[in-house]
Amino acid sequence: MLTWQLWCTLLCVLWIYFLWSRRRFYRLIFQIPGPVGYPLVGMAHKLLHKEDVLRVFNHYLDKHGPFIFSWLGPIPFIIVKDPKIIQDIFNSPHCLNKGIIYMAIDDASGQGLFSKPEPLWSVHRKLLNPAFGHKLLVSFGPIFNAESASLLKTLEPLVDCGEKNLIPLLQSFTLNIATQTTMGSEVKYSEYIRSNKLLEAYHSLLESMTDMCFSPWLLSKTIRQLLGREEQYAKIKSQISDFIRKIIESKLTKGSEAPPLPEDKNIFLNLATDLMNRGIFTTQDVQNESSTIVFGAFETTANTVAYTLILLAMFPEYQEKAFEEIRTLFPNTGDFEVTYGDTQNMTYMDLILNESMRVLTPVPIVARQTMQDVQLSNGIVLPKGVQIGIDIFHLHRDKNIWGENAETFDPEHFLPHHMQDKHPYSFIPFTKGIRNCIGWRYALLSSKITLAKLLRNYKFSTSFKFEDLDFVEDITLKLRKVPLLEVQKR
Ligand code: HEM
Structure with a gap:
């Protein structure tokens, strides 16, 4: 039996060993300002609630500057909203791995492009890039147009019916588009999609994922079982993977009878199953990558369209300007075809979309980690093993970059003469x-087509005030209270 003196000695030895093993990080304390936090805990206790993350980050960034160092328990951690440092990080081959917080994403949706570590990520990204090429994207035009025409019809019964939450409707719409462009247009007939069950499953999975990010002990299956959370979580995961597996299987059987059309070969599922047939991808790879792309696409794009409508409802003068531009391009109401060329002529819509993604950036924080020592442009070397939180939300609202009205919605922020002196990494939705995001061109094209049709046919208004918006970090940006929108016919 060990006496208490022996226990104390053992603890001291462990503590000294622990401090010794972290020694390469200590010089950062003197080089980068930031909150030291409590011994052993650092600032981890401040970040246990997703409701507080943006507020805590803002507090420390305001107090210590745009580049700060602290500890998450034993883990060294920096938060940054300085565009120069962000550029260093995003362009360093040694910062390609996502932060440890993405373990929750791996667990929930399987390891796909979003969270895959190096060297596998580079291989998968290169193989999947053709599924996001310009020609293929333009070929999705008919799907984007047909689905937004259905959306117009779905909104019809809401006209003059008081204020409504449009987000669920828009999410169902973008999920429809994402599944069709990823897995082929025949999936729209699937009962699992039509009954909104897939949407509900993704919501539930996203909720579990966020809980696991902020309560990492939930990553343990045993703890989830003890807390009674495993059964539902496992059920949802298997529902989604069964759904995707069945689509892959039907593609493979059909594929043997009728090979995909040549122009279809780069559509994600054709590309991925071809890689599988050639032994480059496993079935699990195809499943994980499909799920990741649908996940990456639908919520972000739905929120972008929804938040843009909300902002335009709050600022009717900008809604009118957008409407005038669209009316010039499409003189008649009702459904009309929006081509890629048309979207290139929507210059005011570009200002609106950019400004919307600046003030309500759909992904507020992203995380990376150093895989090797990284030399930054300010001379500081980040050692291997540092977690990095890039605070896009506060970068986009930094008064030093965007001026005194950084926190309000003003599309003029993006006029060329306002942008010319800004660092290219000041705006990084x-x-x-x-x-970077593999789907950014897809997101912009589909959002512009949707917004053009919606704004040409309907006018949106709200009684909710911009100043009352309040935000929650939920992997994607969430509004604590969603502004409801009134829909009127144009
Ligand atoms: C407005 C809509 C969108 C926004 C704001 C957005 C934002 C982002 C951001 C910030 C990242 C980087 C995440 C990180 O570094 O941790 C990302 C990655 C990614 N996005 Fe998007 N995204 C959007 C739409 C889409 C669409 C439409 C797709 C697919 C069709 C997509 C697929 C992905 C994938 C697969 C990744 C991981 C890329 C990689 O690591 O190689 N996203 N997105």
């Missing part, structure tokens, strides 16, 4: 650099 899709991140930038080596591991």
